[in-house]
Amino acid sequence: MRIPRSTRGLAAAAVLALAVTACASEKATGGGGSGAAASADGVKTGPGVTADAITIGMITDLTGPYASFGKSLTNAQQLYFEQVNQAGGICGRKLESIVRDHGYDVQKAVAAYTEIGPKSVALAHVVGSPMVNAVKQRIETDQMLTIPQAWATHLLGSKPIQVTGTTYDIDMINGVEYLVKEKGVKSGDSIGHLYFEGDYGETALNGSKFAADKLGLKLVEQKIKATDQDMTAQVAAFKKAGVKAILVSVGPRQTASLVGVALAGGMKVPFLGSNSAYSPQLLPTPAGPALLAAFEYVTAGAPMSSDLPAIKKLGEDYKAKYPGDAVDSGVSAGYTAAGIVVDALKKACEGKDLTRAGVVAAHRGQNAWGEQYGGVMDFTVFDKPASLRSYVVKPDKEALGGAVVVKEPFTADIVKDYQVPSGG
């Protein structure tokens, strides 16, 4: 039996009619578009804010290379939101979080943003600078306050994106000056810099190049890929160049290989890392003793072992809530980032404007935030790092978080001449 042509045409017409009458769809908004509205209490609200809840997104890494860091970040931020809720929430609304894992895969991060972006008022953290980059345009269109957990300079220059603390280059400038002033490196000496290709390493390299030039040092560069594991060749190159100190802007695993191989080969020089070069998980490994002996790192955030009352309390609360989990730098980084978002929301609530743009504007109105966490940040400018002060920290087996402060936060004298390149 054949279907008459007319029947087929009728079927097609029916299909089209069905499509056009899709008004019953939940997506149908009647063409309102922007979605901003004032709720009963006179507060302007937008996506992510209802009459009794505020939704905050997190795009994190729970299955990829930064899984332990991502887990600490997520735990710490949920702890913070819980504490805020116990104290009554914000604007009479409870904070809710939605978490999505990207496993350090850009496509999954883009998918996660498409999924939770429309439901969130802000993103309390996004792990990984390639992932932030992939959704940067949309963050700017949506005016979504976003705290990236990455410190490369090209993330600067975007109004809704708030890089916390210093960028890697500022850390390196401070670090090189520290080497000269306190570790016996003299003008005319060579220093080495081991770094990852990509924005992390290249941002750090910008800083070390500038500082080496200013302080009359010779910089010996060694670039590696994130997949490289064995640093024997790099150690040999540094040894041949006779370097007096080595800067380290790679992952924890590469740091362990570098420091371990160098010390085993009798290289007695100080190693100074970026904040992403170290993880307390390295200490029980065979490289642990070498790291304890010769490695320090530069960071804007106070380590978990710090005496600051806010950090001490965080350590206790975190251990009470997540007794089985290791404490690492993700805990304080996540908690601080959650604090930034919550304070922006509180300010926005005072201004009766909880739309995304309102939250970003409230956030950008603060110029001295975070005294209690050991580093004051200025959020009013977004083409410069929020802070120029770094701690020097060294690994310690006994301390909470596996690190203790060596030098309280300082800013190198030469930083003021440094032009921060921003991503625009």
Added chain:
Amino acid sequence: MSRIVTPLWWVLVAAGVVVAPFYLDGIWLQDGLFAMAAAIGAIGLNLLTGATGQLSMGHAFFLAVGAFGYVYFASAPSGDGELDGLGLPTPLAAVLAVLLAGVAGGLFSPIAGRLKGAYLGIATLALIFIGHFAMSNATPVTGGHNGRPVPPMELFGFAFTDTPEPLVIAGVPFGALERLWFLGVVLLVGAGLFARGVLRGRPGRAMNTIRDHEIAAGVMGVPVTRYRAGVFVLSSMYGGLAGVLIALVFRQTVPDYFGLILALSYLAMIIIGGLGSVAGAVIGAFFVSMLPSLFTRYSDALPLVAPTGQEGIGAAEAAQILYGLAVVVVVLFLPGGLFGLFTKARLRLARRSAPAAPVKHALTPTPETRN
């Protein structure tokens, strides 16, 4: 029986496709678009690997050529001289990007024509590493590590983008994803029909003969080397088209995406879907690219699985385990892939109602002839 069922079936599918953007959330549309792009790429790879028996591990490279080619041709050079571009009209840029991927495949074809099977696989592996190096270092063209924004496609004055004010059809705002959905459907249908034509015609028979018995093909007068090289070029053009669509969905090209994992997942798609046929490639592409995200989104409804970000086995871990399990089950129990399962079921139905029609010509390789 099938005369009524088949057209009805197609009408239903077409209706579903047209209605989808009116009801589905952005995330579904985006997953669907990624799957459509993957399906186009997988069809191309299936022509090469499934139909001709040539293994390629470098498919991701041609996707990258298509994506970055489109961005380069369509972008205007940036003011500060950091990024170059030609600023061509976007449809022309897309066509040129596909041709560029073909040229890249053509440059490789002296190798692709002479090597076969696993040897070609190893040779194409090199493309991934060359591609990664080029993408990271040719900053004026690719934007280096950070990639660069993708200019939205514009056809006859109609832009596939969110801004300015969204177009509203039947009360549903049509943003970039809804608009791209239809572009993706058109491209996928076109790509599928073309490949079907190739497979069912003379070239398809020649390709299958090369796969099943190279010497026999040569004896019958099939120019083996030329065919191998030609199929390689065709499959790289499919890769290029998939790359253009992926770039449009991403809205920012990201070099790290086009790596070895992507190339392997394309191989997984055609094996899971079914080697040698268009439908197999499409089914496999949807399976591989949508299953993990479905699991991630819904696995917290399963017992013993905690919502993402809380204690216990998280949804993300569960998604990976389930996905791995699904792949193993398909490969172990369905030698013809998911498409083979459909064909088997249909044959069984047909046999019940009518005597089996003689099998004309096997598009899919039998296990004995598979490389």
